[in-house]
Amino acid sequence: MRVTKIKEIIRETERIRTFVFEEKVDALPGQFVMVWIPDVDEKPLSLSKHKGDLTITVLAQGPFTNKMAELKVGDKVGIRGPFGRGFKIIGDNLLLVGGGVGVPPLAALADKAVEEGKNVTAIVGAITASELLFVDRLENIGARVLTCTDDGTAGKKGFTTDLLRDLLQKETFDSCYTCGPEIMMVKVLEQTKAKGIPTQVSMERYVKCGIGICGHCIVDGTGQRVCKEGPVFRDIEVEKITEFGKYRRDASGTKVYFRNR
Amino acid sequence: MRVTKIKEIIRETERIRTFVFEEKVDALPGQFVMVWIPDVDEKPLSLSKHKGDLTITVLAQGPFTNKMAELKVGDKVGIRGPFGRGFKIIGDNLLLVGGGVGVPPLAALADKAVEEGKNVTAIVGAITASELLFVDRLENIGARVLTCTDDGTAGKKGFTTDLLRDLLQKETFDSCYTCGPEIMMVKVLEQTKAKGIPTQVSMERYVKCGIGICGHCIVDGTGQRVCKEGPVFRDIEVEKITEFGKYRRDASGTKVYFRNR
Amino acid sequence: MVDISTKISGIKLKTPLMLASGILGTAGTSLKRIAVFGGASAIVTKSLGVEPRSGHKGPTIVKSIAGGLISAIGLANPGYEAFKEELDIAKEGGVPVIGSAYGFSFREYIEVAQALESYGASAVELNLSYPNVGKTGAFYGKHTELSYEVVKAVKESVNIPVFAKLTANVSDIVKVAKACEEAGVDAITAITSLEAMKIDVNTGRPVLGNKVGGLSGPCIKPIALRCVYAITKEVDVPVIGCGGITTGEDALEFIMAGAQACQIGTGILTRGITIFKKIAREMEEIMEKQGYRNLDEIRGIAH
Amino acid sequence: MVDISTKISGIKLKTPLMLASGILGTAGTSLKRIAVFGGASAIVTKSLGVEPRSGHKGPTIVKSIAGGLISAIGLANPGYEAFKEELDIAKEGGVPVIGSAYGFSFREYIEVAQALESYGASAVELNLSYPNVGKTGAFYGKHTELSYEVVKAVKESVNIPVFAKLTANVSDIVKVAKACEEAGVDAITAITSLEAMKIDVNTGRPVLGNKVGGLSGPCIKPIALRCVYAITKEVDVPVIGCGGITTGEDALEFIMAGAQACQIGTGILTRGITIFKKIAREMEEIMEKQGYRNLDEIRGIAH
Ligand SMILES: Cc1cc2nc3c(=O)[nH]c(=O)nc-3n(C[C@H](O)[C@H](O)[C@H](O)COP(=O)(O)OP(=O)(O)OC[C@H]3O[C@@H](n4cnc5c(N)ncnc54)[C@H](O)[C@@H]3O)c2cc1C
Numbered sequence A, B: 001m002r003v004t005k006i007k008e009i010i011r012e013t014e015r016i017r018t019f020v021f022e023e024k025v026d027a028l029p030g031q032f033v034m035v036w037i038p039d040v041d042e043k044p045l046s047l048s049k050h051k052g053d054l055t056i057t058v059l060a061q062g063p064f065t066n067k068m069a070e071l072k073v074g075d076k077v078g079i080r081g082p083f084g085r086g087f088k089i090i091g092d093n094l095l096l097v098g099g100g101v102g103v104p105p106l107a108a109l110a111d112k113a114v115e116e117g118k119n120v121t122a123i124v125g126a127i128t129a130s131e132l133l134f135v136d137r138l139e140n141i142g143a144r145v146l147t148c149t150d151d152g153t154a155g156k157k158g159f160t161t162d163l164l165r166d167l168l169q170k171e172t173f174d175s176c177y178t179c180g181p182e183i184m185m186v187k188v189l190e191q192t193k194a195k196g197i198p199t200q201v202s203m204e205r206y207v208k209c210g211i212g213i214c215g216h217c218i219v220d221g222t223g224q225r226v227c228k229e230g231p232v233f234r235d236i237e238v239e240k241i242t243e244f245g246k247y248r249r250d251a252s253g254t255k256v257y258f259r260n261r
Numbered sequence C, D: 001m002v003d004i005s006t007k008i009s010g011i012k013l014k015t016p017l018m019l020a021s022g023i024l025g026t027a028g029t030s031l032k033r034i035a036v037f038g039g040a041s042a043i044v045t046k047s048l049g050v051e052p053r054s055g056h057k058g059p060t061i062v063k064s065i066a067g068g069l070i071s072a073i074g075l076a077n078p079g080y081e082a083f084k085e086e087l088d089i090a091k092e093g094g095v096p097v098i099g100s101a102y103g104f105s106f107r108e109y110i111e112v113a114q115a116l117e118s119y120g121a122s123a124v125e126l127n128l129s130y131p132n133v134g135k136t137g138a139f140y141g142k143h144t145e146l147s148y149e150v151v152k153a154v155k156e157s158v159n160i161p162v163f164a165k166l167t168a169n170v171s172d173i174v175k176v177a178k179a180c181e182e183a184g185v186d187a188i189t190a191i192t193s194l195e196a197m198k199i200d201v202n203t204g205r206p207v208l209g210n211k212v213g214g215l216s217g218p219c220i221k222p223i224a225l226r227c228v229y230a231i232t233k234e235v236d237v238p239v240i241g242c243g244g245i246t247t248g249e250d251a252l253e254f255i256m257a258g259a260q261a262c263q264i265g266t267g268i269l270t271r272g273i274t275i276f277k278k279i280a281r282e283m284e285e286i287m288e289k290q291g292y293r294n295l296d297e298i299r300g301i302a303h
């Protein structure tokens, strides 16, 4: 556990903020850190940049993340990590499919891929225009960005999976990377599997220790630890994860089933 | 604590044995090891070779050392160390003055000095001829050896300090090294000081931890630890050790005064 | 050939190296993985209670020196009822599954133990001391009489072997062990993690969400070893050594101190899930070198 | 400028960093050296008894992991009478000298404490628990009532401040601390080394001559810290933190947990005799960075 200060806070949307810390990292896109707000709690958050100042992008959606939204520049937080397995860049033509706060780790991946001279296409979805994340950032590094919103306020009206279907009818990719709501990722995998595109998925499960010892982030089928063998899994691994798209365990280890959206 | 086996036992005299172990060392002459006989005790013993197979030479004189004398080739003992500060070779013409089991660390020193191309003169004393230690070993490496015995059964009749007085009337040396009964070392120091020969002394005090933490081997005047800052001290240090030649502390820390011999 | 198999309360173990409770033990698939892939000879579930518990706020864990941990998970568990299906999956691992039970009353201990028996657990291990869950939590294992009563109550209620897991945060662990023996316990597991904490000097705040937690890992090994040595000297029921076991040498120390078997937890942090296989190989190598053929030859020889 | 001076029972300390009992403390010259050369702000003597004791057979010490030790010296000491002249020399160090006393009866504790007072010790620290010396030894500190009685008896017999040094090998160290407070103790030192052992797997024998010993050094720091935190929460007399303190950060953790001062022992092994100076500098650096000016600002802020 090391303590660092907030250097900068960027208001991305109404409920999403990016925090830049006075600490450097050199990690893999897809890896996460445990962020501690003293006397509050500690939660897993993905790196939204893989290199340079430690940066995370957080959706305020509950006690901890709301508290984060109240933090100010100069406030101290604790950091453990980076932890977990990140994305592996395979091939030259990469497709990224992200929804909501699933986009930040994909943005980090895009940075790295472009650095390595890869072609990046990103499908970015959100509920409404004001919630779309990192479209400019992705375009600025030279990625092709396709957007969609549930309400049609920006990009195509509909889901990322609709955009994906259209795209895959015309083009193919060396590999695909997806992060977002699990139901979305299930559908992404269905499509990329049908087209034979190797796909990597970033999964969220209830993380407590973050270092592979407590077992709270386990996934059924393989018994793998999301904090250690994940959060990024390859499609062939995901196929063996029997709970994928079906349920996840809460803080007590009780199964909570996803509602299809 | 590491456990090793006895490889070879050499009967040097009636009460003195050399033990060679299945373990290598690379240490300084003058350094010591803690030797553990399981279920018996653990005691400090000087290295009688500074390099190669770990070798010690032991005078049977009490419960522990008598037990050592009963050990057989293949028996297991525990070793900690080497510990302490060893002898420092200064100059080209070296004089060694050893009495009894003070000779082994000096023999190790002679090995090293000859390796480095120095001239070595050794005064070796004992009570009687059969107790003289390492005379052949020293001569074999090319050292000049002067012997004496209290009873005159070998070499000059008398003490090492008598031999030393005669020698220093004719010759001088770059430095002197002494190990043996403390009363002898006091007299050696007196003489070398008068002649301005820098001298190093190897002192024995009650060693328990061997690593400088318990304080049982402390010497008055400086508060130095024999196991850490010693067992080898330079003459200028010894001058500040007020108890030198006067008393030592026993296992309880109680002062025990030397009887002049 | 060295044979490191053993037996505890009639339960055969291919090695003495079991998984400790609370380590990767909240789901059946995880337990199965530790058995099949990791090589554990038996697996102990996370401690289960009557109700689901979410446990403490984070941080729940902070690394300490030398591969050690200070943790305060707070007995997060889905409750025993949800664990029926987990236990079924765990059993697919092909090794004995030991159910760990905790309770806030005798009745709760009994309820959980009986359920675990009905689910097919090979034994039940009573977690008598969980330092991180309020005053009630730490209660039983700290009191000789209460330890006696809990063990007795559970022994009268189930037919599978009953193990008692003890804490070293007591004045005299041997006294507690003796009380458990009198109450009819089948084996004693010693020890659980030791009360500890970490303060961050930048903020002046305790790091753990629960402020205090339990120290586990290599640092507590010499303490656990002495407990096992002291208990096996005075008590006849088998003892399972636990606390900081990370290498084959560590495990052999416990066997030589008199332990029947070992449990491993935090060691997974530094040596991975396959630590059970690694330690088994290391034990065999050392024993081979010293000319020992089986664990009975060395068990308790340090006495 | 950061000021890390402090005061305990009216005794002024230039830093909170005192030498712990039993470390290089059997002779006056050694204590003086730790004060003058090492920079300790006060020195505690080896625990002294009525009679000289040779202590246990060797090995008396074995290194454990992470710079730690398991030791069983067995209270070797020359007896208090021989220590009069040692104390005179120790005082030349220019810092307060605290005499540590042990006894096998109340009468012995009183006898040693009175002697230490007459020799000019600034305070007497009662060693209430020495795990390595038979059953009688460990007796007092493990029993709340006996701890109370010893402290009370000594308090009634001397005028210098009386410190009680506690062991964490009890079910509830806070209870013992409270008993000492009720008995009028001036300060509490927590903790002494923890019961532990090491077995050599080549020979199957316990390494220490006494078989079991006490674990000290970095490994026990999280345990000691929790004790200090728990005691200062419930007890008003000042607490001296001891156990594994090796760096400025360690010392600050204890102050933040509520300690008035610290004692350092095993840390000398890895950082040398000047550890007191080194830690003082490190504390100042950290405090400077965080903008703290003195220890009162941070004492107990982790509560
Ligand atoms: C590997 C990983 C990376 C993540 N990266 C990001 C990110 O970059 N940005 C972001 O905004 N969020 C990210 N999350 C999710 C983030 O951890 C949760 O939003 C946060 O924990 C919610 O806590 P809360 O108290 O604000 O809300 P709560 O109301 O407690 O919970 C809101 C949601 O978050 C889930 N959650 C709560 N605690 C945890 C936990 N300890 N572990 C996993 N899920 C939890 C709940 O199950 C619920 O679905 C990530 C999660 C994981 C596992």
Ligand SMILES: Cc1cc2nc3c(=O)[nH]c(=O)nc-3n(C[C@H](O)[C@H](O)[C@H](O)COP(=O)(O)OP(=O)(O)OC[C@H]3O[C@@H](n4cnc5c(N)ncnc54)[C@H](O)[C@@H]3O)c2cc1C
Pocket (backbone or CB within 6 Å): B032, B042, B043, B044, B045, B046, B047, B056, B057, B058, B059, B060, B061, B062, B063, B064, B065, B066, B101, B104, B105, B203, B204, B205, B206, B207, B208, B231, B250
């Ligand atoms: C640095 C050092 C190097 C030594 N090197 C050698 C050596 O190379 N060969 C050798 O034969 N002897 C050496 N000795 C002495 C050796 O340690 C003692 O002979 C041995 O400890 C005696 O133990 P005992 O049980 O046999 O006899 P005891 O009857 O217990 O004692 C005999 C004598 O040894 C002293 N002694 C006992 N225990 C210790 C102890 N732990 N530390 C120091 N002195 C002790 C006693 O004070 C007494 O003078 C060395 C001592 C020291 C301090």
Ligand SMILES: Cc1cc2nc3c(=O)[nH]c(=O)nc-3n(C[C@H](O)[C@H](O)[C@H](O)COP(=O)(O)O)c2cc1C
Pocket (backbone or CB within 6 Å): A213, A214, C020, C021, C022, C023, C046, C047, C069, C071, C073, C075, C100, C127, C165, C191, C192, C193, C215, C216, C217, C218, C220, C242, C243, C244, C245, C263, C264, C265, C266, C267
């Ligand atoms: C994260 C974690 C969770 C634990 N949970 C439990 C538990 O639920 N029940 C229990 O009896 N012991 C629990 N323990 C204690 C361990 O089973 C074990 O006794 C202790 O960690 C010492 O062994 P080790 O050093 O090998 O880890 C837990 C330990 C850790 C580190």
Ligand SMILES: Cc1cc2nc3c(=O)[nH]c(=O)nc-3n(C[C@H](O)[C@H](O)[C@H](O)COP(=O)(O)O)c2cc1C
Pocket (backbone or CB within 6 Å): B213, B214, D020, D021, D022, D023, D046, D047, D069, D071, D073, D075, D100, D127, D165, D191, D192, D193, D215, D216, D217, D218, D220, D242, D243, D244, D245, D263, D264, D265, D266, D267
């Ligand atoms: C070699 C050694 C001897 C000790 N002797 C004593 C003693 O005589 N009296 C005492 O109260 N504590 C004694 N202790 C305990 C220390 O004073 C201290 O409480 C303990 O070692 C924990 O602190 P540390 O980790 O800084 O060493 C001794 C410790 C060691 C390592």
Ligand code: FES
Pocket (backbone or CB within 6 Å): A206, A207, A208, A209, A210, A211, A212, A213, A214, A215, A216, A217, A218, A225, A226, A227, A228
């Ligand atoms: S969060 Fe503990 S194992 Fe993954």
Ligand code: FES
Pocket (backbone or CB within 6 Å): B206, B207, B208, B209, B210, B211, B212, B213, B214, B215, B216, B217, B218, B225, B226, B227, B228
């Ligand atoms: S023998 Fe312990 S300090 Fe030297």
